[in-house]
Structure formats: C-alpha cells, structure tokens
Amino acid sequence: MTKKIAVYPGSFDPITFGHLDIINRALKIFDEVIIAVARNERKSPLFSVDERVELIKSVIKDSDRARVDTFDGLLVDYARSCRAQAIVRGLRAISDFEYELQMAQINRGISREVETVFLMTSVFYSFLSSSIVKEVYSLQGPIDGLVPPLVKKALDDKFKK
Ligand code: PNS
Secondary structure, eight states, rough: OOOEEEEEEOTTTTOOHHHHHHHHHHHOOOOOEEEEEEESSOOOOOOOOOHHHHHHHHTTTOOOEEEEEEESSSSSHHHHTTTTEEEEEEOOOHHHHHHHHHHHHHHHHHHHSSSEEEOOOOOTTTTHHHHHHHHHHOOOTTBBBBBOOOHHHHHHTTTTT
C-alpha cells in the first residue's frame, strides 16, 4: 500500500505545544509527517532556520515517523518532491480561516496532486502561537506549559538570562 505522507509546513519560530499537538494528531492519520521549516519567510525570525530545525529535532526525538526538513520556494513543489499527498495545517480560530483558505486554494490551483488537510487545534492551545510566546516571554510572563522546556531554555539563551 502507498505510504501516506504529509508535509506540515511553517515558520516554527519557535515550535510550541500547539505545533506538537498537530504533529501528534497528524501522525495518527499519516504514516510519515515531514515538518518543513520555510527558509524564505518574509517575517524576521527570532531563531535562525538551523536553530529552529535543531529545536524541533530535539522535541520530537522519540518519533521515528516524524522528521524535520527545510524548504525554499513553493510549498506544493516541495510537497511533490517528498511524494506527499497532503499538506497539514492547524486551524485555531475563525481569524486563521481566511488566510488558510486562500493558501489552500492557491496551492490547489498550482497542483491538484496535493490536498490541504486542516486539523482544528485543541481548545487548550487555541490561543497559542509562536508570536504570543515571544511576546509573553519578552514581557517576563510565564511560558511553561506553552513550549517544551528546551524551547524555554533556547529563549533564555537567546536573551542571555
Ligand atoms: O507558520 P506560518 O508562518 O503560518 O507558515 C506559512 C507557510 C511557510 C506555510 C507559507 O508562507 C508558505 O507555504 N510559504 C511557502 C511559499 C509558497 O508556497 N507560497 C504560496 C502559498 S501562500
């Protein structure tokens, strides 16, 4: 039987428990999940691509069906090069919907070989994003419970606490 492969793309700046929730749930549906860190994002990231990849590798180390990679250029081209049948995205709230719908439709316009599959974020993480983590952290708020301890340490190291 054909192996079911999904690409889970994003900035992951840094990875949060919300991302991990989506990865773990995607692993119940797909045989392999490739967590793909975008190299050509227009946002100015806090962590370099290599730092983000290393953080993700450290937190998913127990899974033999999830791997981390980076990609440049069009997501659908990357997904096709991985022989992935699907792109997985997490949906947190209605506010995510418009952008995600647009992205899914553009991607489907480029290639009908790759479907976008949305997983609704668990209620517990519905407010959570990498940006929120960085903001709370920068204001000295608590982020334990939002990111794995390794990510908290990486933030501490970045800001030399
Ligand atoms: O975590 P993010 O920042 O919401 O991820 C956005 C990402 C990386 C998935 C998106 O920007 C993307 O797919 N970039 C690759 C370029 C591309 O294929 N663009 C066309 C679809 S919008």
